Amino acid sequence: xxxxxxxxxxxxxxxxxxxxxxxxxxxxxxxxxxxxxxxxxxxxxxxxxxxxxxxxxxxxxxxxxxxxxxxxxxxxxxxxxxxxxxxxxxxxxxxxxxxxxxxxxxxxxxxxxxxxxxxxxxxxxxxxxxxxxxxxxxxxxxxxxxxxxxxxxxxxxxxxxxxxxxxxxxxxxxxxxxxxxxxxxxxxxxxxxxxxxxxxxxxxxxxxxxxxxxxxxxxxxxxxxxxxxxxxxxxxxxxxxxxxxxxxxxxxxxxxxxxxxxxxxxxxxxxxxxxxxxxxxxxxxxxxxxxxxxxxxxxxxxxxxxxxxxxxxxxxxxxxxxxxxxxxxxxxxxxxxxxxxxxxxxxxxxxxxxxxxxxxxxxxxxxxxxxxxxxxxxxxxxxxxxxxxxxxxxxxxxxxxxxxxxxxxxxxxxxxxxxxxxxxxxxxxxxxxxxxxxxxxxxxxxxxxxxxxxxxxxxxxxxxxxxxxxxxxxxxxxxxxxxxxxxxxxxxxxxxxx
Amino acid sequence: xxxxxxxxxxxxxxxxxxxxxxxxxxxxxxxxxxxxxxxxxxxxxxxxxxxxxxxxxxxxxxxxxxxxxxxxxxxxxxxxxxxxxxxxxxxxxxxxxxxxxxxxxxxxxxxxxxxxxxxxxxxxxxxxxxxxxxxxxxxxxxxxxxx
Amino acid sequence: xxxxxxxxxxxxxxxxxxxxxxxxxxxxxxxxxxxxxxxxxxxxxxxxxxxxxxxxxxxxxxxxxxxxxxxxxxxxxxxxxxxxxxxxxxxxxxxxxxxxxxxxxxxxxxxxxxxxxxxxxxxxxxxxxxxxxxxxxxxxxxxxxxxxxxxxxxxxxxxxxxxxxxxxxxxxxxxxxxxxxxxxxxxxxxxxxxxxxxxxxxxxxxxxxxxxxxxxxxxxxxxxxxxxxxxxxxxxxxxxxxxxxxxxxxxxxxxxxxxxxxxxxxxxxxxxxxxxxxxxxxxxxxxxxxxxxxxxxxxxxxxxxxxxxxxxxxxxxxxxxxxxxxxxxxxxxxxxxxxxx
Numbered sequence: 001x002x003x004x005x006x007x008x009x010x011x012x013x014x015x016x017x018x019x020x021x022x023x024x025x026x027x028x029x030x031x032x033x034x035x036x037x038x039x040x041x042x043x044x045x046x047x048x049x050x051x052x053x054x055x056x057x058x059x060x061x062x063x064x065x066x067x068x069x070x071x072x073x074x075x076x077x078x079x080x081x082x083x084x085x086x087x088x089x090x091x092x093x094x095x096x097x098x099x100x101x102x103x104x105x106x107x108x109x110x111x112x113x114x115x116x117x118x119x120x121x122x123x124x125x126x127x128x129x130x131x132x133x134x135x136x137x138x139x140x141x142x143x144x145x146x147x148x149x150x151x152x153x154x155x156x157x158x159x160x161x162x163x164x165x166x167x168x169x170x171x172x173x174x175x176x177x178x179x180x181x182x183x184x185x186x187x188x189x190x191x192x193x194x195x196x197x198x199x200x201x202x203x204x205x206x207x208x209x210x211x212x213x214x215x216x217x218x219x220x221x222x223x224x225x226x227x228x229x230x231x232x233x234x235x236x237x238x239x240x241x242x243x244x245x246x247x248x249x250x251x252x253x254x255x256x257x258x259x260x261x262x263x264x265x266x267x268x269x270x271x272x273x274x275x276x277x278x279x280x281x282x283x284x285x286x287x288x289x290x291x292x293x294x295x296x297x298x299x300x301x302x303x304x305x306x307x308x309x310x311x312x313x314x315x316x317x318x319x320x321x322x323x324x325x326x327x328x329x330x331x332x333x334x335x336x337x338x339x340x341x342x343x344x345x346x347x348x349x350x351x352x353x354x355x356x357x358x359x360x361x362x363x364x365x366x367x368x369x370x371x372x373x374x375x376x377x378x379x380x381x382x383x384x385x386x387x388x389x390x391x392x393x394x395x396x397x398x399x400x401x402x403x404x405x406x407x408x409x410x411x412x413x414x415x416x417x418x419x420x421x422x423x424x425x426x427x428x429x430x431x432x433x434x435x436x437x438x439x440x441x442x443x444x445x446x447x448x449x450x451x452x453x454x455x456x457x458x459x460x461x462x463x464x465x466x467x468x469x470x471x472x473x474x475x476x477x478x479x480x481x482x483x484x485x486x487x488x489x490x491x492x493x494x495x496x497x498x
Numbered sequence: 499x500x501x502x503x504x505x506x507x508x509x510x511x512x513x514x515x516x517x518x519x520x521x522x523x524x525x526x527x528x529x530x531x532x533x534x535x536x537x538x539x540x541x542x543x544x545x546x547x548x549x550x551x552x553x554x555x556x557x558x559x560x561x562x563x564x565x566x567x568x569x570x571x572x573x574x575x576x577x578x579x580x581x582x583x584x585x586x587x588x589x590x591x592x593x594x595x596x597x598x599x600x601x602x603x604x605x606x607x608x609x610x611x612x613x614x615x616x617x618x619x620x621x622x623x624x625x626x627x628x629x630x631x632x633x634x635x636x637x638x639x640x641x642x643x644x645x
Numbered sequence: 646x647x648x649x650x651x652x653x654x655x656x657x658x659x660x661x662x663x664x665x666x667x668x669x670x671x672x673x674x675x676x677x678x679x680x681x682x683x684x685x686x687x688x689x690x691x692x693x694x695x696x697x698x699x700x701x702x703x704x705x706x707x708x709x710x711x712x713x714x715x716x717x718x719x720x721x722x723x724x725x726x727x728x729x730x731x732x733x734x735x736x737x738x739x740x741x742x743x744x745x746x747x748x749x750x751x752x753x754x755x756x757x758x759x760x761x762x763x764x765x766x767x768x769x770x771x772x773x774x775x776x777x778x779x780x781x782x783x784x785x786x787x788x789x790x791x792x793x794x795x796x797x798x799x800x801x802x803x804x805x806x807x808x809x810x811x812x813x814x815x816x817x818x819x820x821x822x823x824x825x826x827x828x829x830x831x832x833x834x835x836x837x838x839x840x841x842x843x844x845x846x847x848x849x850x851x852x853x854x855x856x857x858x859x860x861x862x863x864x865x866x867x868x869x870x871x872x873x874x875x876x877x878x879x880x881x882x883x884x885x886x887x888x889x890x891x892x893x894x895x896x897x898x899x900x901x902x903x904x905x906x907x908x909x910x911x912x913x914x915x916x917x918x919x920x921x922x923x924x925x926x927x928x929x930x931x932x933x934x935x936x937x938x939x940x941x942x943x944x945x946x947x948x949x950x951x952x953x954x955x956x957x958x959x960x961x962x963x964x965x966x967x968x969x970x971x972x973x974x975x976x977x978x979x980x981x982x983x984x985x986x
Contacts, residue, residue: 033634036629039636042699042700042701043636043700045700045701046700046701046705046709046727047634047635047636047700049701049706049709050709050710050712050713053710053713053946140853140856140857141857142857143854143857143858143859144843144854144859165551165557166557167547167550167551167554167557168551168557170543170547171509171544171547171548171551174513174540174541174543174544174547175509175512175544177536177537177540178512178513178516178537178540178541178544181536181537181540183731184731184732185533186821186844186845186846187533187821187844188527188532188533188821188844189821189822190523190533192520192523192533192537193516193519193537196767198730198731198734198735198738199730199731199735200731201730201731201732201734201765202729202730202731202732202734202735205730216580219576220573220576220577223569223572223573223576223607224565224566224569224572224573225565225566225569226568226572226608267850267853321856321872322871322872322873323852323853323856324849327699327701327702328701330701330702330849331700331701331702331706334701334702334703334706334950337868337949337950337951338706338710338946338949338950340949342871342872342875343872344871344872344873344875344876345872345873345875345876345878346872346875346876347872389604389608389610390604390608390610390614390618392603393599393600393603393604393608393618393622394618394622396576396579396580396599396603397596397599397600397622397623397626398626400580400583400584400587400596400599401592401596401626401630401638404587405630405636405638406727406729407699407727407728407729407730407735408726408727408728408729409728409729409730409735410584410585410587410588411730411735412730413580413583413584413587414584417577417580417581417584420580421577424573426505428559428562428563428564429501429502429505429558429559429562430559443536443540447531447536448844448846450530450531451529451530451531451844452843452844452845454529454530454531455529455530455816455841455842455843455844456816456841456843456859456860458814460530461530635724636724637691637693637724637726640690644690
């Protein structure tokens with residue numbers, strides 16, 4: 001069956017009133033959970049999973065897909081409005097999105113995030129429909145050596161993201177690296193820097209970390225002075241992106257979609273890495289790299305598209321091979337299995353109705369979310385008119401409950417509070433946390449895959465040169481390093497004086 | 499500026515301490531890097547960057563906007579409110595600890611009127627309980643009195 | 646190593662051979678029994694089923710399905726609560742030391758809790774602080790190879806021989822400090838084989854590496870392997886269970902394939918309560934779990950997930966004793982291998 005007739009079949013299957021209602025319910029619930037700080041797509045899916053067991057397979061999957069996309073959409077909302085990442089993948093959106101909100105441009109930021117997500121989601125589902133089997137094979141070629149090379153490239157591209165002092169950026173990167181090694185070493189089971197507490201044996205969780213460093217520290221900074229007014233006092237301008245916004249956002253959305261989709265395919269990739277790398281790429285390509293971080297719309301459009309495209313990319317190995325790359329896709333796979341569907345290489349051949357039904361449900365889910373989110377933009381923007389003195393206590397309450405709900409462990413709340421205070425303090429000295437977060441995410445994967453690769457190699461480090469993908473990725477990294485060394489000032493804002 | 503130098507010292511200390519701990523974890527094993535190598539390198543670089551930053555005032559922040567005295571008290575209030583909630587949550591349950599925290603934030607930090615404080619505190623706590631407990635089916639911790 | 650279990654499995658083997666869980670037919674009969682056992686005034690609030698792993702994983706899914714069925718049978722609310730952190734250690738410690746022992750908190754555990762208790766709890770708690778009240782299901786570990794790899798059609802004994810002839814050449818995926826490791830170690834010790842052990846964070850990651858030809862052998866569970874068996878990409882070499890399992894009748898056990906004993910490593914999922922829960926409440930909860938596990942729909946859902954119902958544990962008159970005996974066997978292994986002094 002070719003993709004066109006497949007899609008037609010898929011749409012015939014899912015376009016029933018029941019499925020559309022479920023899709024709507026899923027979108028609303030997903031968006032709501034995505035908006036709440038601390039609980040993200042994974043919690044949303046797990047909570048509603050038992051509900052879907054009583055539904056027929058396609059209906060259940062329609063609802064789950066809608067929840068998943070909804071949570072990804074919703075995650076950017078609080079990042080933009082409050083500098084509070086709704087889920088880890090929206091950290092990058094805080095950077096320019098929140099600055100835009102402070103300048104009265106929350107509407108265009110939210111709008112472009114929703115539209116970018118829609119375009120990226122749709123493009124990635126299109127790619128999934130047409131190339132799933134081929135792409136699945138590509139994903140499989142990423143073993144430990146390839147993952148290592150990818151992480152090296154990712155880390156080097158973050159050097160472009162350092163704003164302000166290069167030295168402070170490097171401190172943040174090394175600190176992120178160091179903190180990421182806390183916990184049990186996956187390679188040999190040895191405990192590192194756990195100081196005998198069981199709370200540290202699994203390492204520090206990323207979510208309380210980013211909520212503290214971004215959201216809580218922002219609140220602490222804002223309450224320094226009694227604020228009788230709302231957060232944004234300037235006139236809140238147009239709710240929708242302007243023509244100029246469109247012009248500069250289009251390419252970042254398309255590039256973000258492509259990059260996110262490719263990174264999503266790879267088991268070690270995922271939405272967070274995709275968002276960071278898209279941001280770094282846009283900054284590198286922009287004629288005005290210095291504007292990044294001050295509220296430029298490309299800095300929202302690229303990463304938001306990338307993290308949604310990564311979701312579509314992540315579905316490829318699940319549907320074409322039965323291999324989940326992230327916990328979220330593992331959960332979707334589990335849901336399918338309970339429904340009696342076993343995704344795998346033969347899934348598309350043996351169950352074309354289900355395969356195309358799922359694909360079609362992803363199109364519909366994206367469309368519903370766009371329709372749902374655009375009107376919501378106006379509503380969210382009104383949130384900024386609430387006097388800050390009443391807004392921030394409620395936001396704090398929600399972040400505590402959300403963060404606690406993820407693991408039911410008060411240690412996470414201490415992490416959130418501790419990093420909130422550290423974040424508030426270090427901001428005064430112009431430290432930027434983006435390099436810290438990306439190093440924290442990439443470091444464990446990088447270390448683990450390097451060591452795995454060396455164990456599996458029969459000729460030591462040569463394994464990195466014998467494998468074509470690895471060699472190419474490392475070569476690109478080397479070129480980037482060369483660029484930085486040769487012309488530091490051009491590539492790193494404020495750089496060159498290390 | 500003295501505080502900035504102190505921060506550099508903290509980086510150097512963290513780097514040094516972590517590097518020495520990592521050293522004892524074995525740097526190399528039979529197949530290459532062992533548990534200690536990555537943290538050791540990261541810690542060493544952190545310490546070195548700390549030293550470099552200490553020696554190059556050019557990289558230091560030019561102006562630092564410290565909060566006024568009242569601001570310090572307000573920030574302290576927020577931190578205390580969050581700490582109280584974190585400590586009380588598993589024992590007193592969400593309803594009680596959330597309510598007390600809202601009182602601290604609204605009364606002590608924002609000096610809102612009693613009526614507004616009580617109203618907003620009860621409404622927001624009830625709304626969160628409704629949202630998480632009923633709508634999402636996520637159990638919130640309960641206190642000894644059942645809620 | 647597991648001789649007692651082999652005996653009891655021989656006894657329960659008939660039920661397994663018959664095709665479906667024993668006792669399914671009597672599902673309706675036991676319900677009045679349950680009503681009789683229900684203590685007055687219990688439960689007085691929604692119950693919690695603690696899962697120590699993150700939402701969405703295999704354990705979480707197992708618990709949510711079980712909780713839903715238990716809710717349907719009892720009419721009381723049972724909320725699944727994920728208390729995660731430290732690869733399960735935080736949740737285990739909470740259940741053993743802090744959870745209220747009034748019957749309102751149950752834990753759905755995997756037998757990895759025993760390794761935590763014996764090797765990593767540092768005396769803060771013991772596995773006897775958690776009393777098993779019911780068995781759910783099992784997943785025996787399976788070694789899988791690719792059909793185009795070096796071991797495409799070799800029986801396990803030949804694989805071990807090859808790894809002895811060319812030591813440290815063939816790559817096997819492992820998860821350090823767990824049953825993945827222990828099984829490889831047993832094979833190496835008994836056959837003289839030497840593998841390159843490539844560490845992964847989870848068994849699933851090892852399976853992915855196998856499909857991508859980054860390792861030659863992956864120890865994994867049936868559910869993960871099923872689609873790849875169907876597509877012909879993967880072949881199963883042996884299963885680390887005492888007896889062949891019902892859904893894979895042609896797959897030899899490690900004991901058969903290597904002519905030894907004690908190659909038995911299985912994920913066992915079961916329900917516990919903290920110790921000191923009043924006896925009547927414990928008896929009721931235990932009956933409730935047992936009743937849920939007789940529910941045809943639940944058994945079917947678990948069967949779809951590709952799990953194994955171990956007759957020796959499922960049909961044991963005293964599931965707590967049977968599970969504790971398993972824990973003792975594990976302790977014995979740690980003693981013998983010097984992991985526990």
